[in-house]
Amino acid sequence: MGLIIVVSIQTWNLINYILKRRDDLKRMLEYIKENNPTMYFSQSRTYPFNELGYFLNEVGDIVREVRIEKENQFRYTQYIVENIRIGLFSFDQNGKIEIINTAAKSLLAIPEIKSVDLLEKVLPGLPDTLKKMNPADQKVIVFKTNGKIQHLAFRLSFFKIGEKEIKVVSFQDIKNELDEKEMESWQKLIRVLTHEIINSITPVTTLTGTIKGFFKSNNNISENTIQQTVTGLELIEERGKALIDFVNKFRSLTKLPTPKFEEVKVAELVRGIEILKRDELAEKNIQLRISLDDETRVIVCDRSLIEHVLINLLNNAADAVCTNTELKGKSITIKSIINNDQRPIICVIDNGSGIPENLQEEIFIPFFTTKEQGSGIGLSLARQIMRLHEGTISVNSKPGVETVFSLVF
Known part of the structure; x- marks a missing residue:
């Protein structure tokens, strides 16, 4: 129990x-x-x-x-x-703003906002632009508020939380940077213009003074004096024509045609250039190689303008490999790749003499040239054409090894 x-x-x-x-x-x-x-x-x-x-x-x-x-x-x-100086906000697939920081509200001069569509009242077209942007894109929009002009550079990234897609927009006012860059560009351009004009005006002024001296002297005008005068006038005419040619080239930089955009297959574009330049390069014992990572890739561009850029780059590459007298196997490669931001790139690669590092930005300045017979406008035009395509052109050169010009679309 x-x-x-x-x-x-x-x-x-x-x-x-x-x-x-x-x-x-x-x-x-x-x-x-x-x-x-x-x-x-x-x-x-x-x-x-x-x-x-x-x-x-x-x-x-x-x-x-x-x-x-x-x-x-x-x-x-x-x-x-909240404390970063870059504007930040995020929105979902329905346009609902999840987060917006103080800098964003200050740059856009708005209070709290619940929907990205309401930004239409602040910057017409901005909501549609943001919805269509890709992560690799950058859009610069001029925005005026309280009498102040801002150049707002927008970038976008996105991620998923479950089935919900969130887009994050970052932007900042880059007006000061643009102003500094513009001032620097003007200073470089003025330096080149001054050099070119002085080279033409100085001999003209000297010859004019010499000829004037012939006729101011009390001596009789001899056959020799007449001959020297004619020679001097011919030289003045030659320099005048050179100056007119220079002005016309400068004018061409400001009168680029409006691009006619169309879908173009990179493979067709590159192979068309290959057919056009193959025989000419072969005569110079230059081997032209083509390397395409995707035969079906399409870019939106003005075909004739991009062909102009590629032909100019090939001509420059040919000059570079021909000036390298120690080079045995001369070669140029046109290569198609895609970068980490999924943007198409066309590269022109040569194994020529190369470009010194301190000149790799200078070569894009109008009329700057390292060639005796160069005009100095080819690469400047190329940069302007790529800007019209919202793309870029850049160079990476290791003298004596390899030079790569990259067109990013």
């Missing part, structure tokens, strides 16, 4: 303990669900029942630490977003 009583009491205690631990587990799940930081569970002094209490409290401590770390990380991120 006593044994039955003892067993009954132990069974009752066990049932109570199990029910209590079930309640503890339920409370723990509720605390986690509600982010309650005060969770604590009593610990039995009897082994092994004390282990569950220890375990539940350890789990509670881990949950608290994770929550605190998450909150600290959120506050840290929020502080950066």
Whole structure:
């Protein structure tokens, strides 16, 4: 009888303990669900029942630490977003703005805004532009607010949270940078123009003074004087024509035709250039190679303008490999690739003499040339044409090894 009583009491205690631990587990799940930081569970002094209490409290401590770390990380991120000088906002596929920071509201001169479509009132066309932008794109939009002109450069990235697609827009006013770049460009251009004009005017002024001296002297005009005068006038005429030619070339830089955009297969474009230049390059013992990573790739461009750019780059490459007298195997490669931003690139690569690092930006300045017979407008025109295509042209050269001109579309 006593044994039955003892067993009954132990069974009752066990049932109570199990029910209590079930309640503890339920409370723990509720605390986690509600982010309650005060969770604590009593610990039995009897082994092994004390282990569950220890375990539940350890789990509670881990949950608290994770929550605190998450909150600290959120506050840290929020502080950066709010205090960075770059405008930031995000919106979902329905155009609902999730986050917008102080810099964005300041640059756009707006209060809180809930939908990206409402930006139409601030900058007409901006919502549509943002929805169509790709991650690799950059759009510069001129925006005037409170009498101040801003050049806002917009970039976009996106990510997914489950099935929800979020687009993040970053932008900043780059007007000061543009002004500095424009001033620097003008200074370089004026330096080249001054050099070219002085080279033409100085001999004209000198010859004019000499001829004037012939006729101001009291001596009789001899045949020799007449001959020298005619020669001097011919030289003046020659320099005058050279100056007119220079002005006409300068004018051509400002009168580029409006591009007629169409879809063009890169393979067809490149192979058309190959057919056009192959025989001419072969006569100079230059091997022309073609490397295409995708035969089906299409770019939107003005075909004739891009052909003009590629032909100019091939001519420059041919000059470069021909001037390298120590070179045995002369070669030029036209290569088609795609960059990390999924933008198509056409490269013209040669193994010629190369371009010194300090001249790799100078060569794009109008009338700057390293050739004796060069006009100095080819690469400048190429850069303008690529800008009309919202693309870029750049050069990377290792003298004596390889020079790569890249057209990024």
